[in-house]
Amino acid sequence: MARKYFGTDGIRGATNIFPMTAEMAMKVGMAAGAHFRRGDHRHRVVIGKDTRLSGYMLENAMTAGFTAVGMDVVLVGPMPTPAVAMLTTSMRADLGVMISASHNPFADNGIKLFGPDGYKLSDADEVAIETLIESDAQLAPSAEIGRARRVEDARGRYIHFAKSTFPTDLSLDGIKIVVDCANGAAYHVAPSALWELGAEVVAIGVTPNGLNINDGVGSTAPDQLCERVVAEGAALGIALDGDADRLIVVDEKGRVVDGDQLMATIACGWSRRGLLKGDGLVATVMSNLGLERHLSANGLGLQRTSVGDRYVLEKMRADGFNVGGEQSGHIILSDYATTGDGLVAALQILAEIARAGRPASEVLHQFDPLPQILKNVRFAAGFTPLDDATVQEAIAEVEAELDGNGRLVIRKSGTEPVIRVMAEGDDRGEVERVVDRICDAVRAVAA
Structure with a gap:
């Protein structure tokens, strides 16, 4: 059954425009709370957010929705998406919520949901929640309305967790790192974790004001980071996105290193030390063919999925892989996390560089990528150009011309x-x- 509100990664849109309104957020809270009320124990939901101005509005609306159906709410404030997933399991919560539109501008926002196991919801769960949104969830009796409380030490809990993933036999002492937090959810935790591990930290994108998230900073706008790494003479730069589930690295020469190179670095390093599971990694159809050839040359495989880190994770869980992700920088290391975690992935990259004792530019350049071009064509909502016969004919002709000498991937954005x-x-x-x-x-056909 097709989903009406949920897309590739939760519900997302421009704030104060349906479906990203306070009213809808409250309905999602009521529906998700009702769906996950199972058994007679006291139910609990963890709610985190990034630094968007609209986060206050949506946080309060969802709190009202959850408490209305009898769920207690734990508010953790601005926190990375992976931190919310981690806290959902560590607090034995029935549900986790991240209010964020990831790398989008401040005017957008979104709602991501995690089950009690810390994993993003299945399509079936999302369909069930959508049904409850439109049919009105049952409200709790007056005496069973939920309570809300704010947890003040959530940042410290996540910092401790992230640091625990860095090998104890290695150190970041004396390594200068520029970290760009996109004026987003990791503006406090990422610089703190790196500093506590001994690094000399230069932090940018750490002054959120509700309106500047992802504005000229972060993983989708690395120019400032590239310049700062070179100016500071840093060993490398780390760029996170608004909710810190995405990582892009800049080497000491100021060159951007994408998710494909980072996954190859981690997978090959883990393979050498007998830590890699599945004899390869999982990536999407968007990952470069050069990655696939590089892994093959090293005796490793590449399994491809549809675009979306949730599909990568589903494949990893089904087939026993522990490394996967997307070219855009969503990197999932399932030994440590149930979703993409930019900080944890960065620590594994730093570990590989520390072990090699060589510059980032050498360690992280795993392969020469094939020429790859991605272009976007906007179309009117409610119309799908890919269903048009002339578009389908053009696609078929191009695929025949490529004939194994390249790849063509065409998809509608989620x-x-x-x-x-x-x-x-x-x-x-x-x-x-x-x-x-x-x-x-x-x-x-879209004109």
């Missing part, structure tokens, strides 16, 4: 009315031509 067209291959000119051809076909 968070906005956009068709994403990606192609890669050994010949950059051919890659550009096929992407433009498909984009032109989509534009022709």
Whole structure:
């Protein structure tokens, strides 16, 4: 059954425009609370958020919804998405909520839900919650309305957890690191954890004001970080996104290192030490063909999934992998976390560099990526250009022309009315031509 409100990663949209309104947030709280009320114990939900101005509004609305159906609410304030997942399990909660639109601008916001095991919800759970949203969840009797409380030491709990994932035989003493927190959820915890491990920390993107999250900083805007790493003579730079579940690294020369290179670094390092499970890693259809060839040359495999870290994680759990992620920097290390964790992934990268005793530019350059081009074509909401016969014909012709010499990935975004067209291959000119051809076909029917 198709989902109406939930997309690739929860519910997301422009705030104060349906479905990202206070009224809808309260309904989601009521529906999710009712769905996860199982048994006669006192039920509990953990709610975290990033630093968007609208987080106050949505946090209060969801608190009202949860307490209305009899759930107690634990508020942890601005915290990374992976911290909310971790706290959900450590606090024995029945549900976890992260209020965030990840790397999107401040005007957007979203709602991500985690089950009692700390994992994102299944499609079936999301469909069940949507049904309750539209049918009105049953309210609790007056004496059973939930209570809300704020936990003040949540940051310390997460910092302690993150530090525990760094190998005890290694140290960050004397290593200068520039960390960019995107004026988002990790603005306090990431610099603190790195400093407590001994690093010399230069922090940027750590002055959130409700409006500047992801604004010229963070993993989707690394230019400032690149410049600062070089200016400071730092060993490397770490860029997180608004909710800190995504990681991009900048080497000492100021060059950006994407998720594919980072996954290859971790997987190959773990393989050498007998820590890698599944004899490879899991990535999406967007990961570069160069990653696949590199892993193969090292006796490792690559399993591909649809776009979305939830699908990567499903494959990892089903087939026993412990490394997976996306080219965009969502990296899941299931030995430590139930979702992507930018800080934990960064600590594993730092461990590989420390062990190698070589510069980041050498350690993290695992392979030469094939030319890969991604373009987006916006279309009117409610219309799907990929269903058009002329677009389908153009796609079929391009696939026939590539004939094993490259890859073509075309998909509808799960968070906005956009068709994403990606192609890669050994010949950059051919890659550009096929992407433009498909984009032109989509534009022709979307106009």
